[in-house]
Amino acid sequence: MANVRITLRDVAEHVGVHPSTVSRVLNSERRNMVSTEVVQRVTKAACELGYRPNWSALKLRTDRSDMIGVVVTDITNPVILPTIRGAEDALMEAGFVSIICGSDFWNGRIHQVIDMMLSCRFDGMLMAYNAADDPILEICRRQDIPVTRMARNVAPPKTSAVILNDTLGVRWVVDHLVSLGHRRIALISGGQHFSSGRERHRSVLTAISERGLTIDPGLIAFSEGYSQEDGRRCCEELLDRGRPFTAIVAVNDVSAFGCYEALAARGLRIPEDVSVTGYNDIRYANVVSPGLTTVNCRLYEAGWTMARMLVDRIRRPGAAGWHKIMQPELVIRGSTGPARRTL
DSSP states (O other), X not given: OOOOOOOHHHHXXXXXXXXXXXXXXXXXXXXXXXXXXXXXXXXXXXXXXTOOOOHHHHHHHHSOOOXXXXXXXXXXXXTTHHHHHHHXXXXXXXXXXXXXXXXXXXXTTHHHHHHXXXXXXXXXXXXXXXXXXXXXXXXXXXXXXXXXXXXXXXXXXXXXXXXXXXXXXXXXXXXXXXXXXXXXXXXXXXXXXXXXXXXXXXXXXXXXXXXXXXXXXXXXEXXXXXXXXXXXXXXXXXXXXXXXXXXXXXXXXXXXXXXXXXXXXXXOOTTTTOEEEOSBOOGGGGTSSSOOBEEEOXXXXXXXXXHHHHHHHHHOTTOOOOEEEEOOEEEOXXXXXXXXXXX
16 A cells, blocks of 8 residues: 655644644744744654655745755765764754765866755755865855855855864964973874865974974975875885984874874884874774874864854845854873984
């Protein structure tokens, strides 16, 4: 026997209210017009009866899809996972469905994301990364699509954004290493085509210089991406140069894990021979041995806040953009210790 589709009117008859009341309850923007007791009864009935809204009809009626495009650079990167989860939780709470899109700048996949964005008519776009000359931002402006984004240190013009204070986070890392007696600090920097790579690179150099230390260009290695393989390759490059150092500041936690691999292969111990720091405090940072000293950027909260900003822009089209600065936290674990000797 074919399944019978439960309608909004069926839910109304089951509860004993008018269909318009059910419509208000199931609309996150109008739910506050109904008493809490009725909201609970309608919600329970809709669940028990198996009611599902007709999204196609809703879109035609309201010119809204209730879908949000959440764009990331690489969905396999563990750094982005808490950001996505935070955004998804906030969007679902507000009645929106999130569609995760991997842009993959290096392979030009971003153009496919743009095509999907325009054909699906997303109600808004959430950019869980920050890249220079991003074509999605320009298209959103031209198409009048609300957008929020992640930024590094500086507020982007005319766009609501969550700003990650990398300058402060990096300063704490350098201060921590200097307090342990490290004077020869190596740096593994990320790709300079991303603002995160440029900003953290500049922030580390500034922090080292402000503490009266000499910056040795031979102790800087650049990676194309942020993978463990990138970190391993850069660490091997630093070791092969033969320049003395006692600590490595890696651009992120995953790159730092690559340093663990490279140092172990050379018979070097962490932190007895080399201290290693990461950035972002991903889930596995406290599982590796020794635990990784890193910076917690509050990525889940960043994702949640970006989503709430976007919902506000959608529901109040004339509202001005605003910014929220996330203050990082230094997390000290076993990967850093007193400087003992230079390699």
